[in-house]
Amino acid sequence: MAQLTLAGFERLVAPPPRANRRRGVPRSPARGPDDEFTRAYLRRLAARGAAPKGIAAYRYQLCAVLRAASRLARVRVALPELFRDEALLGRAIVDDVAADGRAKLSRWTLAQRRSAVRSVASMMRPELLPLLGEEPGRVVDRALRGAAERVGAGYRLTGGTPRRRGGFAPSRDQVAALLVAVGRAPGYEGPRNRAFLGILAGTGSRVNALRLLDGADCLVLPNGRLRVYLHEKGKSERREVELSAEAARDLQAYAQAFNRHAAARGCTGRVRLGEPGAVWRNADGRRWGYGAVVELLRAGCVAAGIPPCGPHALRRAFATEAASRLPRHVVAQAGGWQGIERLDEHYVQPRDATIWEKLSGPRDQAHGTDDRARPTDAPVVVLR
């Protein structure tokens, strides 16, 4: 296939090699095609206010689509020419073979890939319209239909493995044991670990939202309550979370312990709630990394004698524990879930122990099963 180049755009340059990535280690800044067409697309995406993480993800997915197209066509393909070949575009979008040639991609990854391609069709419409002679969105639709299975009145994409969700949710006692175990670390690390995991377990926050917390996003109210503003997935506005008195004390204890440690080591960085600067830091004063949190949890689980779990398990634990005591919509509001569907399907895992505890408890403690007469209850039938 001959290389096509749009007027005013450079020719495609070779994509950089994909870095090896260990599981649990965050991806380095996403790499992708580095031609003028893609740069213009990314500029427009940024001008629309897309988040840097979203831009990086779309760039990565575009790179994956081009890699798949190049493999399928056995020749290097650029984005504009890919849009001219509907069949190849469709096959590249639904191609679920990972970069290593063996693993199968998840449906979630393929859905993100489709979003990226649709986004290119929308944002680069001024350039693609004269090239294709029709709306780029229609080309994408036809490409997808060509690669999909015809089912009933519509089409179905069959590629990709179902996304794995859910997993182990530690019980309340297990979370308490975990907090004790991680809190035994020497120096400032003990207070930090305890405060961090305590807030995760107590508020159901996402690990990266809390890890990237800035001091300026912490606010002490006149009534002494501490509120933090955490990034909310898929939203530009931050989520307001009020910490419990215990969590607030732990956080302030960590800040003091870290500042003592930094002063002793001669580091300039300090943790100050209410002022700009990273809150969660490592021994060098830099922001605490995701890998270190995962490592801490793994070691903490071993020390506490509980099954190994990731940081998201604490969000599941929060949902499960809260949903056993409160209505689900309250739990969804408290934990920042948009609706209760995801909460129901993937987070709340009723425990046998809790079920048996409730079944064996006094009857009048259960919801709506109290059949004792109340003073306001009027008799339905009066027998003489």
Added chain:
Amino acid sequence: MRQLSFFVDGESSSEGRGRLDAESERLLRAFGEGRLHEGASRRSVLRETSQLRSIARECGSPGRPLPLAAAFGDVALVGRALREPRAPISRSTGRTRLRATQRFLRIVGPRIGRDAASDLAALDALLPARPASCWHSTGTLVAGEAGRRRRRGPTLDGADLRRIVDAAGNGGGASAVRDRALAAVLCFSGLRIEEAVALRWEDLETRLTPTGYYGLTAAIERRGRQLRLPLPGPSADALEALRESVDPAGGEPSGGVFRTSRGQDRPLGYRAARNVLVEACRRAGLPPAESSELRAGCAHWLRAQGLSEHEVRSVLGLARVRSVDRLLARHGALDAQRRVREQFAG
């Protein structure tokens, strides 16, 4: 008001700041007059004119805006300015910029020798678009960030509002009573800042409520309609205190309710009222609260008084009950968190 008189007396409000060349300013004036003739509000015309100046700046080099006739002589240049603005803008600014461009092409385009219909069609082809969802939409995508760029303040409750009102009255000086009344009106009523500073004593009236209770009400104009909003206890009490300080003899004062401390007859400006509020928040130990946050706090306080969402809507003078839901969304999340905390602690 001086800014709004821009198109009436031909005087520029910007006094040279951001002004374009004389010919472009003449075109802008023609555009403004055309829009006013169509029935557009002065505020909209000002905003669109400002966006047209921005487009001229975006089309030119930094510090040297392109004359409007030259910029709109090349639709591709305008399309690029709309697609990829140099400075980050909000989504609403992006939409206004597009509307201003389209209206400029329609009203002024023929004067500079352009065919409005073909230019508008060319502009459509130059802008990103997604498939339209309905017949009346083109699906055009404009530049601009959808989210807010300012840091959001804390969710306030009744206690916080009382703290702000008390702090406003603790400033001392001759204006302490006025500041307290202003803060009380902003915190415990449905009045917005611009409505509060425009309030006159003649607008206030004590009415007998259906329950036999005499309550203070305020007449305001909103969405082109006259509304009479009830003023809840804290704001009514503070206004009564202000009335007594203005006229200790117990007469009926007239004129503006909130006046500057220098000139007795000069009403307090929007900016000055905002400064009073910011200073009160600072004294109360809170970050500067925005108007919407005060209204949300007031809505929460009214709900705590036992009012339903529909009743809260009436007190705040809102058009839809959904606005009350939106105001109370953050309170709902915090209340839910509180319930979970209590359960976990128990």
